[in-house]
Amino acid sequence: MTVSSVPDARRNASPYLYGLEAAAVTRVLEAGQYGHTAVTEEFERRVAAFLGVPDAVAVASGTAALHAALLAAGVGPGDEVIVPSMTFCATVQAIVAVGAVPRFVDIAPATLCVTDQLVMEAVSGATAAVVPVLFGGRPVDLTAVRGELAERGIAVIEDAAHAFGSRTGTHRVGATGALTCFSFGPIKNLTCGQGGMVIPRTTREADRLRRLRLLGVVQPQDERANATTYRVDSFGLRYQLSGINAAIGLAQLDHFATTEHARRRLWRAYRDALAPMDGVTLVDADADRAVPHLCQVRVPAPLRDKVFAKLRARDIGVGVHYPPNHLQPAFAAWRRPLPATERVGEEVLSLPFHQHLTKTDTALVVSALGEALTSAGGA
Template sequence: MSDLNPMATAPYAQNGRPFLYGGELEGIAQVLASGQYGHGDVTERFERALTGFLGVEDVVAVASGTAALHIALAVAGIGRGDEVIVPSMTFCATVQAIRACGARPRFAEVDPDTLCLRPQDVMEALTPHTRAVLPVLYGGRAVDLSDIRNELEQRKIAIVEDAAHAFGSHRGTVRVGATGDALTCFSFGPVKTLTCGQGGALVPRNPEQAAQARRIRLLGMAESSAERACSTTYHVEGVGLRAHLSQINAAIGLAQIAHFPALEAQRKELWRTYVAALDDVREVRLVDVDVHRSVPTLCAVRVPERDRVFAALRAHGIGVGTHYPPNHLQPAFHRWWRPLIATEQIGKEILTLPFHQKMTSQDARLVTTALREALR
């Protein structure tokens, strides 16, 4: 790779980067000038924008994707002693949200081609203690559990989707979050397809869930911020978190969502560039995100001698990553370990390539050239 001249500022030097369109600063400045930084009108405008974009009845904006998962599990009635089926191949935040509810993870296998849960993976992991299934929409790909939905409902098992990677993706003809069969959680963190700087949201299945989620995100208080400002008291109706989305973060999201169609096209094109450039590299196994229906968040491959390849690429300024080390092997979750042969093999091979909107097709081809050389 002696012909490469990477620089720290090169687009391929980072695995993911935020992408700003220019209107974010103006939106932030308006909020700062207002003197009202917490939950407020801008947050609610962002919620309405998300509702319209997704084609759903309601969206509850919160402080992070992790907070969305925590609140969604609580809304689904998950608590101490309950068991939640979750793939081990996910970011640790997914599992920490389960633990924050007092529940315990029941780790499950994934499809080696997509890194997503399949119905058979869920059924294999079920126990009499299972109260929820938490599929992770890896890379932006939708997960379809419709084949076992009736059985899950008969067992009173909720579905809570971790769609941190999948804002804007489709399942069938509707956007993820609009299927009506799950509590769906999104992340709007710094390197997600839609960023608020930091933030998240959940899509409830009915008005009761929406109201409960709104109470939890504001410390269990029944009244809104506007109602409390006009009263001498308020009512705390249950356990809650300080997990609202600030107007500063919501302003960033509002500026972002107007540009989503262009973002979607750019990310699909970048992913297809990677696919074409790696087509003849037999050592590389691409993780399929179903790009026709998905808005890709990352480009993941499986390679032999991953640690050696990772080190070689990082040494030459290529910002590869590892998404993710399997959670059932983590010290914090070791007590819930169970053998997951496919996941453990994936964990030794997974490599994520630089993937964000500041990259061009030429950048992607440079990365794949470097990958070919590292594999040799």
């Protein structure tokens, strides 16, 4: 099989637009609403209503959401933040950016997520926050230890960059009481082109987030336009979400039910096609609750890189999500043994996963995977 037979399989991930996004952006441009405007605020209200929460604070990216959330929770220099090593480096960079120390923890190999037991084993007197990563869109349930963490003054800040729309019980992720951060980057479940969102726990937290994203300035934009001065009363950053990006998000939100259904259907198609295959293990995305962001398999470490190379040579857009962060040079100071993470890091392989793929495409990708595995094993 070559790329000519499965053209969409060249890409590991790809944005999916519904045809209304360009018109929405044009309306914003024609109205001159380039920066943070009423369109951004409408997007915040719509997301809050979708999630069933009182408020949502839009920011410029998912990384900005994590950074702002840590600051809003009072995490700072010398504090320790428990975080899985198996995540995109942005999660760790946000922790480092506030001067905190990442305390890397292991994961459950079946889900690539932390567990309450792994979290509590890592808690120390210096722990200020826990950042569970909702890997691949899968919810992480820390309900059993949430009370104990709160008693110790430890914030739970969910990295839900992969998990917009996923559910925990009857609630969407973001509505379960944690300080939750979403990413709306190009390939996420819902895209703004680029953007992010923080779901605050309190009104006070929401106010702090809004000041943080606007350089610590407290007067609204319309008031500043008619004043000779403005007031800066706290540290802040230029983290606003533009009306242009918010317009894309609003158009995407109108079709999210379709996105949710399509991504679950695609993951299940992969699951069914992979079921008869020996030599690979499907990572459980919990598709009954999650809106899957990835479809990943584990291939035995001696073969994974060979299989990766063989599939790439056939224009199949496989990827590796992610190289463990505790092994990265930038974070070497906080390296510690994480056997499950290190093993999974050598085995995990992400198959092409985006809404342009059909069930036929997934079957052909899985067929190519089987052929590559056989070939690699015999090499």
